[in-house]
Amino acid sequence: MTPVLRAVSPGPYVTIQDAGRPGWHRFGVSGCGAMDMPSLVAGNALVGNPPDAPALEFAHVGGSWEILAQSVRIAVTGGSFGVTADGVAVQPWRSHRLQRGQVLHIKGASDAVWGYLAVAHGFDLAPQLGSCATHLRSGLGVGRFVEGDTLPLRVASVPIARERQLVPHASTADPIRVVMGPQDGYFSQQEIAAFLASTYRMTHRSDRMGAWLDGPVVAHCGGFNVISDGLVPGCIQIPGSGKPVVLLMDCQTIGGYPKLATIVSADLPRFAQCRPGSPVKFAAIDIDAAQLLYRGYRAALAQIPQTVREIPERTALPFWLRAS
């Protein structure tokens, strides 16, 4: 029997994500990929996978998944998600070995939107255009999961071994850094200054394609229809309403609203993880500073697997003498 994860009651917005599908933008194919790449890398590192191996990504809640394999090693990352296995608490940001028939239940987190369920050795999926990332609108990758769906695993069992943990990257409330442009010329200096001084709020109208912000209107001075042109995740579009829309990983490949600024790669995962209602402020940095920041971000991503620590084996001491 093929080892699988079976969706008992999957969350409403569960997809498979990896590092995405670069190289096909020119053909209208969205890049996709994890909304929070550092958390995907962390999950994979905890179960011993390559950093960009495909994992389950979910928004808000992961739902219930039954283990139909002899054993699996899993890790949940992204935030302080409430996770149980057969009702027993399972800590996020560490690996766990689960047995056939156990049901993993992933509830919400107070500090995150996007979570990841990484499985050791990964899922048995065929990449399309070089990636297993799901893109629901174009039908690429494995689609939306419904009750009873199964997700094939590459291995049927994993050996007993020391489990591993890591300390999640510290989150901050610092402003989200942006590089102005490419179409900031459609806005007056006063409007740009007001945008950078304002506090916006993340709304519920946010998904893998984009995040709609609430807050002060940004007025255009040159109309709001630009000739559609190429864009990337992080672009802050100002549509006719004047309320900013931040494009995210599943964004279309070209768009026709003025792009006031672009969130830097290093801060995009932190922005994507902002929960509805949470405040968002932006700070402009120049291109040189942004490229320096990018170096640091890439170095930190590469460093994540080295921050994984084996959990010491339990001592034989009775529980009242244990440290914690």
Next chain:
Amino acid sequence: MTMLRRPDPDKAASTASVVQADAYPRFAPVGEAALTVEFGNAVEPALNAQVIALDTALAAAELDGIVETVPSYRSLLVCYEPLEISYHKLVAELRRLLAHGLQERAGRAMTWDVPVVYEASYGIDLPEVVQRTNLTEEAVVSLHTSAEYFIYTIGYAPGMPYLGGVPPALHLSRRDTPRPHVEAGAVMIGGAQACIVPTTVPSAWYQLGLTPLRPFDVSRADPFLFRPGDRIRFRRVALAEFEWLSRLSFEALLQYVRTEA
């Protein structure tokens, strides 16, 4: 053509601060890992030709650190790896390529003869187009099939061509309520633009007919049929021919529709 022609004080004042005409080509960062090169601010084949020429020249230059490029109507988006090439270095390289002079149309250019069935159940928005344009159905179809269309860019959905060249009599503002599911193969018009739908998409454009051609099929060796710069003509076919073409293999169908320029 959206370029400002007549003096309009409001617009002139606002666009003056946007970009001066002599500022092209204009370079701007799109975050720290992409930049855009704008050649103008109009939908014109001549501007689009410059975009495609720079794209072709950049590919031939084989610079380290180029991740991908997205040619569109009047600008080229260049995504790059900042660990390998900086913004300033890349801008300098692009300026050097532009200074050398670009060769127009170095790449492939195809002409596509796209069979379309316009009958009632396929041209679901034909009646609305007839009503809005005050033309007969025959006249609408004849206008649609008489024009030569030009692929400016591919986008919105995998492999979807954005076509220019729609006869002005067929320029209609979008439908008020988008249709949530337009099927693959739908042949549509919207404003001055036209398209062929590659995968099920929502759209507020008008579906005039259906073609057996699929602009995108992930199972094909080359999943994408069209390239910017290709030309398209629509040809009316009877339902029987449409059904016959629909049963052909992709390779056989290509023999009927593709001409290398």
